[in-house]
Amino acid sequence: MTITPPALSVFETLESEVRSYCRSWPAVFDRARGSRLVDEDGHSYLDFFAGAGSLNYGHNNPVLKRALLDYLERDGITHGLDMATTAKRTFLETFQNLVLRPRDLPYKVMFPGPTGTNAVEAALKLARKVKGRESVVSFTNAFHGMSLGSLAVTGNAFKRAGAGIPLVHGTPMPFDNYFNGTVPDFLWFERLLADQGSGLNQPAAVIVETVQGEGGINVARPEWLRALKELCERRDMLLIVDDIQMGCGRTGGFFSFEEAGIVPDIVTLSKSISGYGLPMSLCLFLPELDIWEPGEHNGTFRGNNPAFVTAAAALRTYWADGELEKQTLDRGEQIGQALLALAGEEPEPGFGFRGRGLVWGLEFPDKRRASAVCARAFELGLLLETSGPESEVVKLLPPLTVSAAELDEGLRVLARAVRETA
Template sequence: MTITPPALSVFEALESEVRSYCRGWPAVFDRAQGSHMYDEDGHTYLDFFAGAGSLNYGHNNPVLKRALIDYIERDGVTHGLDMSTTAKRAFLESFQNNILRPRDLPYKVMFPGPTGTNAVEAALKLARKVKGRESIVSFTNAFHGMSLGSLAVTGNAFKRAGAGIPLVHGTPMPFDNYFDGAVEDFLWFERLLEDQGSGLNKPAAVIVETVQGEGGINVARAEWLRALADLCERQDMLLIVDDIQMGCGRTGAFFSFEEAGITPDIVTVSKSISGYGLPLALTLFKPELDIWEPGEHNGTFRGNNPAFVTAAATLDTYWADGQMEKQTLARGEQVEQGLRAICEEGSGISYRGRGLVWGMEFEDKPRASAVCKRAFELGLLVETSGPESEVVKLLPALTMTPEELDEGLRILARAVRETA
């Protein structure tokens, strides 16, 4: 496929230099359906990116679209702050019946502003308020958002530098396998906690991703997560799981921490919770932590009613019978087989992942970007991750067919071969 980059236009003339994805994918997109996007010149692209994990059920999912259109056509409330609405009630009932109650999770539901980083900010604020301490522990290569509190617990040096001020009250610790198995899990962390001369302020909480997406698809072992939960309980620290990208079924189960058998104190959810790509975020926490004063954390767009409509439809359609988890795990095995074949064909490549989130790491780090560029030219959308963009990240929709997965893996294999 021959791609003609769009001519200098209003994007270059008016839009800020901060734009990023459009630089790697120089096309003007016009339509999207399922796992395909179409540019204004008629080219078709298979989407292995899914809105950075915001479109787990594909573009313009017809079931969710119908629910949204019906709601809009009957003049359903669009903007409602945190007022009680029928749309919010339907979502909360569906979330309780399809997600919380079957998993015996006791969480209260908070609607912060409708972005992932706002859910994280609310989680950090609540942890500090509950424990009366300032320090938060995060992990190497973590990513939790671009606002100041979230950046303080994010590892990436480039993103942190954009803050322009010191990012304080956060302390990084080694993520699972950071030392390639040479150091006992949490040896350093626990020693600092118990040593009165360590200089580590007693943390209010620990925040962790079960799979570090932006950090390079680093997968935490279930036993590591269980040991972390045990450490937090013994040391009187709250455990926050950031499930913004890995939740909503991305790893198989609805919550990515289910496999480890833990119950975090606080969970952040966003991206695919609306099911349709509409902004929505949740901060979930155990009832005893609900010590907020009314309005103590709020936002004009915390009641996104159209997102409630599609979210409820998503849960009722895909999470009422347990089939989505089985399908995702099966599709994940298919992707793993494809990546294994690619890595066996070449050298200097490794892969890792869970469910339908996978990464291929290249020893020749710039090659990952070259692979993504060539894949785009061949009609496949994939992006890089990792501290040096050395990992090709795969985030296909959970609803992608086996045939579409095979097609994407074939394109990816060709892109790898042609950049060797």
């Protein structure tokens, strides 16, 4: 594919230097459907980025679009703060009937602000309120958002530095396999909790991603997650699972922690919960933790009613049975086999891959190569991003609705990009 970079434009002259994705993908995108985007020059791109996980059901999903258009055409409520609306009621009832009850999850539902970091801030605030303590434990290479509370439990040094002030009341611990299996799980954590001279204040909570997306596709083992849950119960700490990117079916089950068989005290959801890329987030928690005073935590855009409409439609369409979960696991196996074959071609030691469901990462010993692979893939018509603390991992995040043929096409392009950057 021959791509002509857009000419000097309003993006460069007016938009802030903080923009990032547009630097990796120098095109002006115009429309999208399913697993493909098209730029204003008519070039088509296969999307293995999916709005950073916000488009699990693809771009402009026709079923969700129809529900949204019908709602808007009848002048349905678009902005409602936390007022009761028919759209919110339909979403809550659908979420309870298709997601919570089938999994025996008794969670209360809170609508914080519309983004993932809003949900994390609400979870941290609630945990501290419930326990009356300030300290929260997070994990190496974690990413939980860009607002100050979320940054305090995020590991990435570059993102943390942007805060401009000290980030306090968060303590990092080693994530699963951080020491490559040479150290028993939670040895350091347990020792600090037990030692009165360790300097670790008794934590209110522990926050964890079951798969660290921005941190490099680091996959926690189910047994590690179960041990973490047991440790939290034994040491009177709440367990918060950040399922913002890995929830809504990304790893197979609706929640990424289902495989481990645990019930977190608090769960955060965002990104694909609306189903259509509309801003929406949830903070879920056990009923006994619901000690909020009315209005104690709020936000102007916590009642995004169009998002409630598309969210309910997504649940009815994809979560009334187990077909999407089965398909996601099948597609994940397809990716795993392709990456295994690609690994066999790599002569350099240290090349590796890992993932679950439809989130996978390829790590290169030459940390610069991941960016080169993504750049070449873009030239060939495939959107990929990097992850990891040094952008050393190529991240695969296709829509859950991607067809087997589209997935095969993208994997062939990825293989070509890897070979041509060797």
